[in-house]
Amino acid sequence: MATLTLDRPTAATPRPERDARKRRSVLGTIVLYVVLIAAAAVIMLPFFWMVTSSLKTNNQVFTVPIQWFPDPVVWSNYVDIWAKSDMSTWLRNTLILSVAVTFLQVFTGSFAAYGFSKMRFPGRDVLFLAYIGTIAVPWQAYMIPQFILMSKFGLSNTLWAIIALQAFGAFGVFLMKQYYDSIPEELSEAARIDGLSEYSIWRRIVLPLSGPAVATLTLLTFVNTWNDYLGPLIYLRDRDLWTIQIGLKTFVSQYNAEYALIMTGSVLSVLPIAIIFMLGQRYFVQGIATAGLKG
Structure with a gap:
């Protein structure tokens, strides 16, 4: 006879x-x-405060107590800054450098990262650690040899000097390799069996799967190049080659009492990278969050 047990x-x-x-x-x-x-x-x-100050008169910028909202709103500051400075030239040069350097760093960084992540060759890990170790070396330690080298090549006082020096970056290789390591190796092996070359595997399989990492590297490189001051200061001497950072420094020295216009120029220098960051922040967060994962 079966006994019925009741759970407590x-x-x-x-x-x-x-x-x-x-x-x-x-x-x-x-x-x-x-x-x-x-x-x-x-x-x-x-x-x-910077944005609101760009819409004030000079006397209202540093009033005590702080006047947070301009009264009246001086929209003409955004017209006067173009008339009193070479803002269009500065923005054009900065945009050229930022786009060129960003494209080259993403291309070279992702391509080199594929070799370190998906290919097997003697000394790969040692070479990768040695290359990544250059991140710890400050640029000031080798900027003089670089300047001498660019001068001998005839690239000094040209935009090509900045582009050539910043076309490669160890940080980009590190970031992309960490993301590539999270992509299953079976995809690459299956592509090799189908007869694809390593370049085709990188271009057609690995790179399209790395959107967040590419977006992260693009955003970081663009912002760093846009905000770079010391590099253009060393290599770009002609006024028609100045970037926005050098131009604003000169503008501040020339119009040191035009506080509202100085704030207007600062807003114009920050606005492009703020827009780019807002458009790519979702991919940026995703890329940073997954770059250290292993597949």
């Missing part, structure tokens, strides 16, 4: 305790959001 009822969590735990969870979430909003406001406050 488990002790349920008392309702008051569940409600208290839920309230603590909600309260912790609210506190976290309040802290994050406050931190974001503190970080964005200088940028907000």
